[in-house]
Amino acid sequence: MKFYITAIIIFCAGLLNAQTVQSPSKEITVTFAIDASGRPNYTVSYKNKPVILKSGMGLEIKHLPALTGGFKAIETAQSTVDTSWKPVLGEVAEIRNNYNQLAIALEQVETGRRMNIIFRVFDEGVGFRYDFPKQPNLNYFIVSGENTEFNLAGDHKAFWIPGDFDSQEYAYNETLLSQIDNQKVDMNNGIGMKSIPQRYAVQSPLMMKSKDGLYINIFEAAVINYPVMHLQSDPAKHTLKSLLVPNAMGDMAFLQTPAHTPWRTIMVSDDARKILAQKMILNLNDPSAIDDTSWIKPMKYIGIWWEMHAGKSTWDMSGTQDAAQKTTATPRPHGATTANAKKYIDFAKKHGFEGLLIEGWNTGWEDWYNNWKEEVFDFTTPYPDFNVKEVSDYAKKNGVQLIMHHETSGSVSNYERRLDRAFKHMKDYGYQSVKSGYVGRIIPRGEFHDGQTMVNHYLYVVKRAAENKIMVDSHESARPTGVQRTWPNYIAAEAARGNEFNAWSVGNPPTHETILPFTRLLGGPMDYTPGIFEIKMNVYDPTKTEQVHTTLAKQLALYITMYSPLQMAADIPENYEKYPDAFQFIKDVETDWQDTKILEAEPGDYITIARKTKGKESWFLGAITDENTRTTTVSLDFLTPGKKYRAVIYQDGKTADWKNNPISYEIKTQEVTSKTKLKLILAAGGGTAISFMPIDK
Template sequence: MKIKIIVLLFAFIIFSPGWSQNILLKSPNKKIMVALQAVDLNNKGEWYLEVSYKTDAHTVSIIPKINLGLSRSDQDFSKELRFLKVSKQKGIKEHYELPFGKKSLRENEANEIVVSFENPSKAMMNLIIRAYNDGITFRYEFPEKNGSYIINDELTAYQIPKESKRWLEKWNPANEGLYASSSDDKILQQEWCYPALFNSSDKSCWFLLHEADLNRSYCGTKLSNIKDINTYKLTFPDQHDARGTGESKPKISLPWKSPWRVITIGSLSDIVESTLIEDVSTPTVFKTTEWIKPGKVSWNYWSSNHGTKDYKIVCEFTDLAVNMNWSYTLLDWEWDTMANGGNLEDALKYIHSKGIKPLMWYNSGGDHTWVPSTPKDRMLTHKNRVEEFTKLKKLGVAGVKVDFFESEKQDMINYYLDILEDAAQFEIMVYFHGCIVPRGWSRTYPNLMTYEAVRGAEWYNNGPEFSTTAPEHNTILPFTRNIVGAMDYTPVTFTNSQFPHHTSYGHELALSVLFESPLQHLADRPEGYYELPDEAKTFLKEVPTTWDTTKLIDGYPGKDVTIARKKADAWYLGGISASDREEITKKIKLDFLSAGIKYRTVVIADGIHDKAFMSQVLEVNKDSTIEVKLLRRGGFAISLTPINQ
């Protein structure tokens, strides 16, 4: 009955001169509202969305205007759109599982409407809008059956009040920059990476801008406020990306749907715990996923830049994986020139003899990258991939790391998906470096294990800057980059590589929980782990890389963060501080634990200095509180295991 009233009201309004035209859609829990409105002062047929959030006290307009429309090579779909109809509201209910991620079982619910428009030439465009309990999504659709066109521009643009605080990363093709916060008169004008985090101007809620379900029919986009400081417009890739190869404007064939434009909305815990990016992405067609095996990986590149070139170093890192109960070791670049006692075949034979599974690195190859590192071009064409994957399958290689994509143009999106589809035919896992930020592909292609697209521990080798910026950067990532998908930061390094850490040992240990990645590359040299106290060493042997539940305990981007993750009946917590000036004490309530169960709890926190631990074993239940002290730039890790009664 409510839907009929809304539609009839809309029909009345649209034929009433001088009235603002609007359609309102609410989330199932009624907290999130999106209104479709017309700019009708001169009745030019421009339309926009307004997003509001309801608190206990009032309703707040958090994004007052989202400009809409597309410019196609044959005609415009933005300035003179005439409303045709709005569909009946449809309920969306989904239940699905993934073999990895922040949750194993996914359930989501939304309300959806489809609004149909036509332009002056009678060509149709639909706007599909969904309101979820943790955000809103919308996408464009051209429903006609025939035609191929270029999209010259997408007019989608988010108008954000200047008082809203924001955390944004300056655009770079590898998505490996630092996030910076700003608001009011300190907002910069430039191009920005996804995802972008905002705190509403009245502080009542948070929202994260991103996109999902990007496929072969489009390019990746980014955000730009160059033309209007308070408006973040979706922008196509730069033509000079990938050394000028590929076209920056996407080519589409009808019928066509755009990627989802996604705004995750709610409290900070709602944002961190959300799986909305994967929820709206295309389900997999894989018939089986049993061959997809997440796990921890030993990795020699961070401590030994040319480590894989040396057979003895490869063996040392294989032994590390054995001693730490990790499943994999990665053969990074230069495995094709391995020497000092053995070659690739010798190394693979040794790795398999120890019960460890090898992963291998590849240059993405082609004219799109200037990087000459070998092996190159073996992933570049379908013929090359089939030939290489056939060899890898015979050699018992479980997965490939493919590097240096340097573009989000449509041709590169196709390349990513070609690799995933061909690898799946051979039951080979994949992860990308020098790459795009996750767009929900892990639901469609669950052999996609992780992505880099982050300034990770590798940057300790690139200059002194990361020593000072890492503590704050690490507290921002759980609220930004890692929310939208797996993140191959290559964490948990205790020794120093080319430039030193300023983070404590407790801080580093906590990253094994805070940073989610189904293939978690633990990057330190063997002695960095062998010399740990028993409690920390045991923690790194046992901590999972996939989770059944994720819960934000507390935190604020750039200051501190504590996250709890559950696997089966056990919980693991990680917490860090960015403070350079003062020690802090955390009081952690354990009310998320199951009632009536006692837990054996191991707390591993900062010790008397930043390279020492303080450990204690406790017995707790859901009524307990744990107090933990963090040094400057400090941290802690906690495991909680049910005690058999």
């Protein structure tokens, strides 16, 4: 591990002139200044091109003068950090943390209150935050607004979703910044819970591309004890301003000094691959708070889950509630029965899957949705047709870990009251991981999914889980911001529009999976639930028109392009048995990586990624495209020179098409080396998945 820190401290009372700090490569430059009114501001450039024009900074404080102006600088300090660390699970085995820092201590002349602004400039981009030291003139305070501005240098192409305080489950819009308008978004999209307060608000991370080829992303890191930051856009001026999610009383955050905000981040590069490869978000989080991480393991799992989304069975024992939370005309079988669970356990054992998720095992599903009911689930009482002990014993006997499911129906207060009993129940029956869900309106009533109260709740659950050596996979939560570095048992999250929407709504367009790695996945691994083989839902019901908007081969490639150490083989066992040769890739693919190479990338168009298995010589490659066919040639120079590999290539068939012929695929095998170049032909909405296994001499 390399480590060095250098520091230069400058005392400069009343400083008004600019202070500059650059990235280690000197490609990114941040300039900080205080204008004549005492308002702090900053600019960012990349290779001498403007990225962020002069932009104001500061916070509004309830019942007190705003911390937006009247400041003087009383001290500045610059330092350099270059260290490395090893993530418990990740895309690479070791991460370099290299940045130059500028810290400015400010004092508000009239009030004597102090606020520090800290910039960290990496080769990937910039992070900055507000820091409030312990002080006599500011103790408890309420943030009523944040005035962080991002004044962009042009009318960039943007990949955006509405600034919804309760849901990220939207398909992305691809427009110019000047064309952002939530009133033009089709809201017939299957999302049950929507809270969009502003016409021109969008969510971060916001991915953009300038006309001169710069890739720019605005996001945040280490969101702890603070609300999620959305962005209020001004289409006429190409400017963005932080928009914090309020609590039930309309306030943004309750803080006590010493305190600080999350990091506001700006990633920039002229190479889209570097955006996907960034580790800045992780590096802006604190090191692991868990000393013994030996119990935190990657996992591939199956589940009693997709069959409910596809309409084959139901979560509730009465069989009357479908996946869209509508009453069905004809009752269907209950999915989470003892007999069905044993069938899935047998399948998991046969094919080498570590885990089984069982949803709908517990009472309460009959009236759980949208009633704003406080006590729906108790997280310990099974339906009569699900014998917890019998299933747990059978799973243990067969070497399969059960994954607990805790749907809260948004009643967070109820979940917190019962959390310790729920975790005890898990430990009593050998469950080592939990999938939590937050579908519905939040209780305490009036709170949003993305507010400070809920941000604190998600982390509270992760901390309590860590005390019990339980891993957490959250769904419908706020999107991750790198906090899995600090709490590596937070193994995955959904927090975006997942694969399930393809089963019962307008679905996810073919571009969707080419955008998510540039947005949602920048903050942490996503439980996207790939691996659907029966693409069209009319296989279950001839009247259904819904379908997955990819080819089968693309579903395989997603295991590589959508990073997660928790990967689901999401389809039902019968469908995998229909296509055993394609299923082999899912059985072979790894979930924890020694190294990752981003070979090609363009947001909204295509992504090609290769990953090396941690501790092994095997590699896996995934290539995906949007609604357009694509032909590309990739070099295999990432392979170890001098070694031979057996490449098994799972590709689209010659007539494959995501809409008209999605299950057409071909499998071929060839010997390759690091000098080989492979030609890949991707169908519309298609992909290619490849496994590379070393050939022993």
